[in-house]
Amino acid sequence: MQRKSRATITDVAHLAQVSPKSISRVINGEPGVSEETRQRILKAISELGYVANTAARRLRGVSKVIGLVVSGFEDYAGQVVRGMSQAAQHFGYNLVLYVQHSGEQDPATYQELIGSGLISGMLMVIPYDYEILLALCEEYEIPYVLLDYEGSVPDENVPTVTVTNRKGTLEAVRYLLALGHRKIGFITAQMSIASAVERLQGYRDALSEVGIDYDPLLVVEGDFSQTAGFEQTRVLMKRHPNMTAVVASDDLMALGAMDAIKDAGLRVGEDISVIGFDDIPMAATMHPPLTTVRQPMLEMGKAAVKMLVDQLEGHSLMSNQQEFATELVIRQSVGKIP
Amino acid sequence: MQRKSRATITDVAHLAQVSPKSISRVINGEPGVSEETRQRILKAISELGYVANTAARRLRGVSKVIGLVVSGFEDYAGQVVRGMSQAAQHFGYNLVLYVQHSGEQDPATYQELIGSGLISGMLMVIPYDYEILLALCEEYEIPYVLLDYEGSVPDENVPTVTVTNRKGTLEAVRYLLALGHRKIGFITAQMSIASAVERLQGYRDALSEVGIDYDPLLVVEGDFSQTAGFEQTRVLMKRHPNMTAVVASDDLMALGAMDAIKDAGLRVGEDISVIGFDDIPMAATMHPPLTTVRQPMLEMGKAAVKMLVDQLEGHSLMSNQQEFATELVIRQSVGKIP
DNA sequence: TTATAGTACGTCAACGTTGACGTACAGAGG
DNA sequence: CCTCTGTACGTCAACGTTGACGTACTATAA
Numbered sequence: 001m002q003r004k005s006r007a008t009i010t011d012v013a014h015l016a017q018v019s020p021k022s023i024s025r026v027i028n029g030e031p032g033v034s035e036e037t038r039q040r041i042l043k044a045i046s047e048l049g050y051v052a053n054t055a056a057r058r059l060r061g062v063s064k065v066i067g068l069v070v071s072g073f074e075d076y077a078g079q080v081v082r083g084m085s086q087a088a089q090h091f092g093y094n095l096v097l098y099v100q101h102s103g104e105q106d107p108a109t110y111q112e113l114i115g116s117g118l119i120s121g122m123l124m125v126i127p128y129d130y131e132i133l134l135a136l137c138e139e140y141e142i143p144y145v146l147l148d149y150e151g152s153v154p155d156e157n158v159p160t161v162t163v164t165n166r167k168g169t170l171e172a173v174r175y176l177l178a179l180g181h182r183k184i185g186f187i188t189a190q191m192s193i194a195s196a197v198e199r200l201q202g203y204r205d206a207l208s209e210v211g212i213d214y215d216p217l218l219v220v221e222g223d224f225s226q227t228a229g230f231e232q233t234r235v236l237m238k239r240h241p242n243m244t245a246v247v248a249s250d251d252l253m254a255l256g257a258m259d260a261i262k263d264a265g266l267r268v269g270e271d272i273s274v275i276g277f278d279d280i281p282m283a284a285t286m287h288p289p290l291t292t293v294r295q296p297m298l299e300m301g302k303a304a305v306k307m308l309v310d311q312l313e314g315h316s317l318m319s320n321q322q323e324f325a326t327e328l329v330i331r332q333s334v335g336k337i338p
Numbered sequence: 339m340q341r342k343s344r345a346t347i348t349d350v351a352h353l354a355q356v357s358p359k360s361i362s363r364v365i366n367g368e369p370g371v372s373e374e375t376r377q378r379i380l381k382a383i384s385e386l387g388y389v390a391n392t393a394a395r396r397l398r399g400v401s402k403v404i405g406l407v408v409s410g411f412e413d414y415a416g417q418v419v420r421g422m423s424q425a426a427q428h429f430g431y432n433l434v435l436y437v438q439h440s441g442e443q444d445p446a447t448y449q450e451l452i453g454s455g456l457i458s459g460m461l462m463v464i465p466y467d468y469e470i471l472l473a474l475c476e477e478y479e480i481p482y483v484l485l486d487y488e489g490s491v492p493d494e495n496v497p498t499v500t501v502t503n504r505k506g507t508l509e510a511v512r513y514l515l516a517l518g519h520r521k522i523g524f525i526t527a528q529m530s531i532a533s534a535v536e537r538l539q540g541y542r543d544a545l546s547e548v549g550i551d552y553d554p555l556l557v558v559e560g561d562f563s564q565t566a567g568f569e570q571t572r573v574l575m576k577r578h579p580n581m582t583a584v585v586a587s588d589d590l591m592a593l594g595a596m597d598a599i600k601d602a603g604l605r606v607g608e609d610i611s612v613i614g615f616d617d618i619p620m621a622a623t624m625h626p627p628l629t630t631v632r633q634p635m636l637e638m639g640k641a642a643v644k645m646l647v648d649q650l651e652g653h654s655l656m657s658n659q660q661e662f663a664t665e666l667v668i669r670q671s672v673g674k675i676p
Numbered sequence: 677t678t679a680t681a682g683t684a685c686g687t688c689a690a691c692g693t694t695g696a697c698g699t700a701c702a703g704a705g706g
Numbered sequence: 707c708c709t710c711t712g713t714a715c716g717t718c719a720a721c722g723t724t725g726a727c728g729t730a731c732t733a734t735a736a
Contacts, residue, residue: 008722019686024724032684054432055396056722058456059691064431066646067457067480068422069471070415071438071464077410084406085437089447093402094392094456097435099423100409109427117722118396118432119405126409133407142405227623252620259625262600282590285565287597308404346692357716362694370714394692397721455692 006117006140007048016044027052051115065118068097074281076250076297080125080147083301091309100128107132114140121308124149125301134158143311145304148195159311159320161304165195168293168326169202169247172275175328176245177210180337181273185236185246186219187229187253199249199277218243222253229256230263237264237272244272244337251276251283254290258333273334288332296324344455344478345386354382365390389453403456406435412619414588414635418463418485421639429647438466445470452478459646462487463639472496481649483642486533497649497658499642503533506631506664507540507585510613513629513666514583515548518675519611523574523584525591527562537587537615556581560591567594568601575602575610582610582675589614589621592628596671611672626670634662 013020018037025033026041033041044050058065073082088095098113113119114136122137122144124130130149137144146160169186176184186203189196204214220235222228229248233256236243246261248254254276258268268274269288276283279294303322351358356375363371364379371379382388396403411420426433434457436447451457452474460475460482462468468487475482484498507524514522524541527534542552558573560566567586571594574581584599586592592614596606606612607626614621617632641660 009724010722020722021687021724022685025685028724034684037684053397053722055393056691057724058393058458059391059397059693059721060723060725061691064429065457066426066431066433066643067436067451067460068419068433069436069438069460069462069465070419071466072413072415073411073437074413075410075416077408078413078416081406081408081435082437082439085435086439088404089436091402093404094451094454095404095406095435097419097423097433098405098407098427099411099420100407101420101424112430113405113432116432119403120396122405122407124407127407128409225623226620230623230625256623256625263625282564285563285568285594287568287594287601305404347694348692358692359694359716360714363715366694372714375714391692394721395694397691397723398693398695399721 006053006115007050008053009050012041012044012048012050015048016041049111049115051112051117054116054118056117065096076278076280076295077125079280079297080301080304083298084123084125084305085301086298087302087305091305093305093309095123107136110136114142121145121312123147123304123308125304143308145308145311147300147304157320159307161300161307161322161324162195163295163300163324164326165198166202166205168277168295168328169199169249170206171202171326171328172247172277172291172293173203173206174209175330176247176273176275176334177206179273179334181245182212182337183240183243183245184218185233185240185243187222187232187236187246187248187257188219189222189224189249189253191221196249203247222249222256224250224252226252226256226259229253230260231256233257233260234264237261245274245334246272247275247277249277251278251280251290251292254292254333255282255286258286258290269333269335275334279329283329284331286333291331291334292329294327294329296327300324344391344453345388346391347388350379350382350386350388353386354379387449387453389450389455392454392456394455403434414616414618414633415463417618417635418639418642421636422461422463422643423639424636425640425643425647429643431643431647433461448474452480459483459650461485461642461646463642481646483646483649485638485642495658497645499638499645499660499662500533501633501638501662502664503536504540504543506615506633506666507537507587508544509540509664509666510585510615510629510631511541511544512547513668514585514611514613514672515544517611517672519583520550520675521578521581521583522556523571523578523581524557525560525567525570525574525584525586525595526557527560527587527591529559534587541585560587560594562588562590564590564594564597567591568598569594571595571598572602575599583612583672584610585613585615587615589616589618589628589630592630592671593620593624596624596628607671607673613672617667621667622669624671629669629672630667632665632667634665638662 009020009023012023023041026038110133122142125147188200220232222232246257248257254274257274261268261272266272276290276292279292283290283292347358347361350361361379364376448471460480463485526538558570560570584595586595592612595612599606599610604610614628614630617630621628621630
């Protein structure tokens with residue numbers, strides 16, 4: 001079941017004992033192939049994991065590649081992709097886009113994407129099931145870079161681009177502590193996600209630095225969405241009427257938190273302070289503007305491309321695990337305790 | 339300066355009176371070409387508008403195409419692209435992504451994107467300067483589809499995917515009128531954008547239906563951003579203390595409007611009602627959930643791909659200007675006037 | 677029976693580019 | 707004068723696929 005180098009139409013032809021043209025006929029649904037031969041060819045195809053080479057097809061005139069020009073992309077992933085697009089352009093590369101649809105993923109799709117030979121490298125931004133993809137890349141010997149993956153950290157030679165998640169929340173909470181806050185809530189995301197775990201850990205670190213005991217009741221779990229932020233903040237406020245600050249694991253949940261606070265007739269930054277994570281474009285334009293832990297998303301996108309290009313062009317890369325520094329961006333959603 | 343069919347390396351070679359290999363040497367910066375010849379070749383290249391064929395290079399082993407797997411994309415453009423990705427996958431096509439960076443656009447980039455021969459069709463989602471792109475597509479005889487373009491409507495055989503912008507706001511305002519609202523503000527976007535103009539017109543239509551005079555002072559201009567929504571709503575509230583509803587030309591501005599209202603100590607949906615446009619994923623999770631004019635973004639993305647694929651595969655297309663129906667999604671940001 | 681049509685293949689060349697290798701010529705050195 | 711080296715090219719084949727065309731064989735009709 002393993003295939004070192006990509007199988008070509010000729011390989012399949014040899015295995016099925018027919019001419020390449022017949023393989024072509026089968027995969028393009030052309031007539032002129034007996035059912036018996038067809039089955040034999042189909043078997044050979046799946047046996048070799050054959051996928052038609054897109055470049056060759058394109059050269060022949062037949063092909064399936066569409067250009068796409070977009071503006072927009074204002075969320076976290078969008079910003080990262082924006083950076084990637086810029087860098088790719090700079091290095092003279094093209095980006096073939098594949099948007100993961102939530103939930104079910106068909107491995108056959110990845111097989112096609114990678115096996116088609118169109119692609120010489122792979123970037124994965126917050127991929128759901130990166131293990132499958134990773135395995136495929138290894139199999140086809142395609143270099144790749146992982147950016148903010150879900151799941152536990154893969155072994156240390158897997159090229160990744162990350163941020164100092166733990167330090168990010170650590171500094172955010174330190175900032176709150178310095179301003180006199182003591183009762184600080186935390187909205188985490190799914191604990192199956194590596195970055196979420198680290199961000200929570202940063203919160204715990206900061207508290208323990210000043211000798212505050214970790215109170216599990218001050219931590220609630222959301223899913224990076226605004227709704228979750230809203231609802232979980234309500235839970236926190238009900239549970240701890242004297243809570244003076246909330247830190248969220250991303251900006252969207254922080255936005256939800258702000259809503260919940262306003263909804264309760266309180267003032268963000270005066271009655272309850274809020275800190276987010278990411279610094280999506282919207283963060284600066286919320287009311288009040290959100291104090292948040294900035295991830296340099298554009299730069300991360302660019303760095304990921306650079307790392308990949310270095311691999312592709314045989315340059316030795318400095319390090320294959322690049323970690324970017326977060327930065328606490330102070331705006332108006334945090335206030336001082338008198 | 340016009341080139342019917344794509345120039346190949348051989349064409350350039352003929353013009354420059356050298357072998358194709360020398361052209362290859364020049365464009366790849368290899369040594370072994372005299373400065374004199376180099377200049378001659380360079381001249382021939384620009385004269386013919388030659389761009390190396392990516393597919394052929396790829397086939398030869400050299401190439402510059404990177405795969406990109408992402409999740410996310412929660413804004414308007416992201417949703418459309420999501421739909422496109424799904425449809426493209428369904429039809430067996432690949433999407434080569436190009437993200438426009440705000441402001442300056444280098445025509446040479448487009449030239450490369452299209453001239454490389456990698457692409458057989460083109461999708462443009464909210465493109466800034468679609469005229470340049472369109473011209474290039476025509477020149478290279480590449481089919482294309484325009485989605486929610488900026489600018490005035492091109493002539494009627496340009497394939498486009500749009501929504502019933504005018505009817506959308508018309509129905510939204512009718513809904514407000516039916517609930518007893520009379521003093522209704524409107525936040526438009528830049529009037530250079532076609533869809534913004536139409537949405538404003540829908541507002542005017544609805545008012546004139548019930549004989550309310552159009553009051554320019556109830557209309558303010560934003561730029562589709564949340565901040566603009568916030569600020570312009572403040573302007574409106576100051577100007578018209580008795581205003582009972584605001585309609586925004588997109589959801590982000592509606593979000594800003596909600597913020598401004600809450601900020602003034604008023605209640606959204608009780609004191610002032612708000613209606614947006616788009617129905618981005620976030621709209622449903624705002625507080626209160628936003629009543630808005632839904633654009634079927636995923637479907638529009640899919641339809642655009644379908645239209646393009648039909649062109650590419652020579653199917654006659656039903657119509658080359660597809661208009662989708664908007665739908666008023668009623669949530670909790672609108673209240674009744676007693 | 678033989679001509680005829682249809683089916684199921686195979687052969688070949690071409691898409692555009694570039695790596696490997698070959699050649700012609702100028703100038704240097706003996 | 708001739709050999710040698712280097713530069714500036716040109717030639718050729720191959721990457722993987724498919725359209726155009728050719729061929730062998732079988733079934734049917736005359």
